[in-house]
Amino acid sequence: MFHKILVAMDYSDRSRKALEQAIQLAKCTSAEVMLLHVHSPAEPDFPSHSYPSTDIGFIDSALYVEVMQRYAQQWQQFEQKHSQILRSFAHEAETPNVRVNCTQLYGDIGRSICQMAEDWQADLILMGRRGRTGLKEAVLGSVSNYVIHHSPCSVLIAQNDVSRSPVKEEQRETVAI
Numbered sequence: 001m002f003h004k005i006l007v008a009m010d011y012s013d014r015s016r017k018a019l020e021q022a023i024q025l026a027k028c029t030s031a032e033v034m035l036l037h038v039h040s041p042a043e044p045d046f047p048s049h050s051y052p053s054t055d056i057g058f059i060d061s062a063l064y065v066e067v068m069q070r071y072a073q074q075w076q077q078f079e080q081k082h083s084q085i086l087r088s089f090a091h092e093a094e095t096p097n098v099r100v101n102c103t104q105l106y107g108d109i110g111r112s113i114c115q116m117a118e119d120w121q122a123d124l125i126l127m128g129r130r131g132r133t134g135l136k137e138a139v140l141g142s143v144s145n146y147v148i149h150h151s152p153c154s155v156l157i158a159q160n161d162v163s164r165s166p167v168k169e170e171q172r173e174t175v176a177i
Contacts, residue, residue: 001029006122008113008147009037011085014128018158019093022126026098033093034120035102037086038112045081047074079104110146118152125155 007022009015019035026033039046048071086102094100105112117125129144148155 002026002031002123003029004120004122004124005031005033006113006117006120006125007033007035008109008125008127008143009035009086009089010128011037011089012128014158016089018126018128018156019089021156021158023093023095023098023100025124025126027095030097031123033098033100034116034122035086035090035093035100036113036116037082037102037104038109039078039082039104039106040109045078047071047078110143110150113143113147114150114152122153124153125151126158127155128158 002025005022005026007015007019009019022033025031082104086104090100090102103116105116113125113127116122125147127144127147129142144155144157148157
């Protein structure tokens with residue numbers, strides 16, 4: 001069955017739901033779980049990369065060094081914050097029967113998830129989805145769609161809770177098998 005389950009995390013309720021499902025599945029199959037968070041410029045607290053270029057010629061080198069040091073400091077704080085969040089998820093999810101690890105990557109989210117699944121030799125990727133459709137999906141892209149089509153292993157998408165009107169028992173169609 002599944003021995004290695006990769007859970008793509010963005011710290012949303014969708015990814016929490018995916019993590020819950022991964023832990024339940026891991027308990028049943030004695031699988032190892034890897035939590036993965038991929039940093040991208042789309043994150044609200046992603047460090048700003050606006051720094052002066054030395055190509056301008058009139059930039060003071062002391063100012064340039066100061067700006068670059070501030071930028072490095074922002075990155076360090078950013079990485080520490082996200083590492084702590086990811087470790088707290090791993091700690092919450094760990095049970096006596098389930099081993100949970102975590103890692104962070106940088107880059108294109110879909111590609112990074114697929115590459116990590118291949119490198120770690122995952123049997124399953126479990127992730128949430130935002131539910132974008134139509135024009136929003138075409139313009140903004142869909143990480144889950146990319147992963148489904150490029151993954152080296154099976155992919156399970158934890159759906160958002162959709163409010164549906166309850167179907168009465170007599171309205172359901174029954175099919176004899």
